[in-house]
Amino acid sequence: MKFSEAKQQFIASWGAFGSQWGINRTMAQIHALLLVSPEPLSAEVIMEELNISRGNANMNIRELIDWGLVERVLIPGERKEFFTAEKDIWKVVKQITRERKKRELEPMLKLLDQLKEVEDDPKNPEVKSFNNAITGIRKMAGQTDNALDKLIKADENWFTGTLLKLIK
Helix, strand or coil: CCHHHHHHHHHHHHHHHHHHHCCCHHHHHHHHHHHHCCCCEEHHHHHHHHCCCHHHHHHHHHHHHHHCCEEEECCCCCCCCEEEECCCHHHHHHHHHHHHHHHHHHHHHHHHHHHCCCCCCCCCHHHHHHHHHHHHHHHHHHHHHHHHHHHHHCCHHHHHHHHHHHHC
C-alpha cells in the first residue's frame, strides 16, 4: 500500500472510530491528520486535505483545542494560525479519558446522587425497585470513576503491566 493510500485510510478509519467514541467524524479526521503530520498545519491545509469548509474546520479545531488534543502553534513570520496534535498516544488516551469522564461520567454521578435521596414510602415496591436500581448504577459508576482516575494518573508501563497480568 502506498503512503498516500495508507494515510487516507487511517484518517477515514480514525473518523469512523471517533463517531463510535462519541465525537463527530470530522473532528476525529482532523485529529488523525494532525496526529500523523510531522509539521503543524494551517486551517487551509486541513480544509484542503479533508475537503471540508472553513466553518467546519474552525469549529472542529476549536473543539479539539477544548478537549486538549490539539494546540495552536505560532510560526515566526506567518500570519496564519497553525495547529498540531499531541503525538504521544498514551497522553492522547489519558486526555480523552479525562474529558469523557468530565463530560459524561461526572454529570451522571451528580444526577445519581440527587436521585438516591428520593423521599417516599420505602416499603412501596416501586420506590424500593427504583432505589435498588439507582444504588446499583451509582455503585458501578463510582467504581468506573475510581478506575478512570487510576488510569489517568498511571504511567504507561504500569498500565501495560497491569493489563498483561489481567489477560494471563
